[in-house]
Amino acid sequence: MSPAEQRAAPSGQAPHPASIRVTRSRRSSLWAGLAAVVVVVILGYLPYIVLSGTTDLLVNVFILMTMASMWNLLAGYAGLVSVGQQAFIGLGAYFVLILANHGANPFLALPAAVLGCGLVGLPVWRLVSRLRSGYFAITTWVIASVCELIIVRYPSLGGGTGEPLPGFASLDPTLLTAYTYWVSLAVTVIVIAAIYMILRSPLGLVLTAVRDDETGARSIGARVSRAQRYVFVVAAAGCGAAGALLIISQLNVQPAAAFSVQWSAEMIFVTIIGGIGTIEGPIVGTIIFFVLQQTLASYGTWYFIILGLIAMIVAIWAPRGVWGLIADRLHIRLFPVGYWLWPAGPPRPAGWRARPLPRRGRPAVPGGTSGADDTGGPASTGGPASTGGPASTGGPASTGGAVGAGGAVSPGGAGSAEHADTPGPGGTGGQPG
DSSP: OOHHHHHHSOTTSOOOOOOEEEESSSSOSHHHHHHHHHHHHHHHHGGGTSOHHHHHHHHHHHHHHHHHHHHIIIIIISOOOOSOTHHHHHHHHHHHHHHHHTTOOHHHHHHHHHHHHHHHHHHHHHHHTTOOHHHHHHHHHHHHHHHHHHHHTOGGGTTTTOEEOOSOTTSOHHHHHHHHHHHHHHHHHHHHHHHHHHHHSHHHHHHHHHHHOHHHHHHTTOOHHHHHHHHHHHHHHHHHHHHHHHHHHHSEEOHHHHTOTHHHHHHHHHHHHHOTTSSHHHHHHHHHHHHHHHHHGGGTHHHHHHHHHHHHHHHHHOTTHHHHHHHHHHOOOSSOOSOEEEEOOOOOOTTOOOOOOOOTTOOOOTTSOOGGGOOOSOOOOOOOOOSSSOOOTTSOOOSSSEEOTTSOEETTSOOOSSOOOOOOTTOOOOOOO
């Protein structure tokens, strides 16, 4: 309520607060949730209707999508830009190998690998917690190289040449391909759902504040360090799951491949192309990356040149990524994690349709708004306008409605945060006095 409205309230009577609706998105997310369930069901049924080559490709898609989602959570929300997440990818693969060498089923060893990588992430965080920016990135890269050098020194793990994964000799190859696909799909769904739940929790509010301004988040009392530690451990566990899927899908592991910095390069590329700081970004970016890979891989060196050009174009002209462009144009969120505030107003009449306000400097539309006073902003909740008094000098006069901040007249005295309404019956645009 404005100060003028508070002064106008009768003495001894508390002013009525403005009614505000709080929603997660501008549109209902029910259909998006149903569509996601349908997509998961269809993907789960694919091994029955496609060849093994297609499922093998989708396994690689799921692995990279998991990695990119974890890197996006780490860099896009916690502000920790790492180029050493391949450390946990390699450790996850070798944890599965160690357990399989001791007789464990590799599929059952996957949760243990996830837990092991999460535990390793705790002391690693103690080493890098005080570092930021390039110092943090280079230190994580060094830690990944150290992990590789330690693994190479153990002949029981294959040394520098690697080791095949035991435990699947008695399993039919077709069933193994199908099981690997289903486990990869399940891990990807769990990872995306976990990120979604984290960002919808109170911790997600802290991470969103950190994403926008870490210093500002600290100044309002947010526990930034604890949130970053939690996210770092979660990202380590998620990358460990991707590494476990990697060795299961390839049935062998080599230190140079498992701890390669190429994994971080692909994670960063996918996240930037899709849209950093959004759940949908890594998903869209992964799809784009594999489409480009399958289309341009036969062109040799030109493949990398085109990837580099696309990355530069997106970084310069679309810094929010492809999904950012889609979301801004269509106003949709597949995974709404923020909040929208709506001024409560009267229900809109049947057949209501928002029309854009005129540009600044245009003449007033007959029976509508004054172009000279258009500010382009959303309409605010105005009080009842005067009906008989003369217009103030230099200001617009209203004869039946409330004048919003965008220069539009709302028929019921209340505006919408989504659109600046055009005037209805009972409101006209004022003329300069």
